[in-house]
Amino acid sequence: MSATPDGGAAGAAPTHRIALGFDFGRARIGVAIGEAVTGSARPLHTLPVRQQRPDWNAIERIIAEWRPDVLVIGVPRHADDTANAVTEAALRFSRQLHGRFRLPVATIDERLSSWEAERRRSEAGHRRRGAVASDAEAAAVILESWFNQQRNPLSCATPNS
Numbered sequence: 797m798s799a800t801p802d803g804g805a806a807g808a809a810p811t812h813r814i815a816l817g818f819d820f821g822r823a824r825i826g827v828a829i830g831e832a833v834t835g836s837a838r839p840l841h842t843l844p845v846r847q848q849r850p851d852w853n854a855i856e857r858i859i860a861e862w863r864p865d866v867l868v869i870g871v872p873r874h875a876d877d878t879a880n881a882v883t884e885a886a887l888r889f890s891r892q893l894h895g896r897f898r899l900p901v902a903t904i905d906e907r908l909s910s911w912e913a914e915r916r917r918s919e920a921g922h923r924r925r926g927a928v929a930s931d932a933e934a935a936a937v938i939l940e941s942w943f944n945q946q947r948n949p950l951s952c953a954t955p956n957s
Contacts, residue, residue, distance in 0.1 A: 813833065814865050815832065815865065817868045817870070817938045818867065818870065824844060825889075825935075826931030826935035829939075830940065840935075841932060843855065866902060867897070868901075868904060869889060870934070872907065890903050
C-alpha cells in the first residue's frame, strides 16, 4: 500500500482535516483556510510583513481561532525549479511556524498560485487588481493544490515535520 506525504495510506481519509495555507511574501502574507474532505479553501486574511518580520500575533490569533491540523506554506521557485529571492525566506518562515506553534508544516511549490489567484478574481468579476486580496486568494490556491497532492499517492509535497 502506498503512503501519502502526511503519512496516511493512499485512498484513506486524510490525516489533516483543517489546514491553514500561507502565501509568503516579503511585504505581505496571504492566509487561507481549507478542509481536506472537500479539498476546498477560501481566502481569510492578508497580513503585513514589517521590517522583514511576519505579524506573529495575528498568526497566533488565526491559529487559535481556526485550530488547524496542519500549516501549508507555498514556496516560490523559478520556472526551471531553481530558488529565487524569496525561496529561502519562505522556507525559514515554515520552520519558524513549526517552532512557534508545534503544528505539522508542509511546503508546496507555488509557482503559478498568484497567476491563478488573479485569474479567479477576474472570473469572479473583480475588475480592479488588488494585491492584498490576491495574496489571500493565492493562499487558497496553494492550499487546494496541497489537498490535491494529498489525494495523489505520487505527490511531491514536502512535509517539514
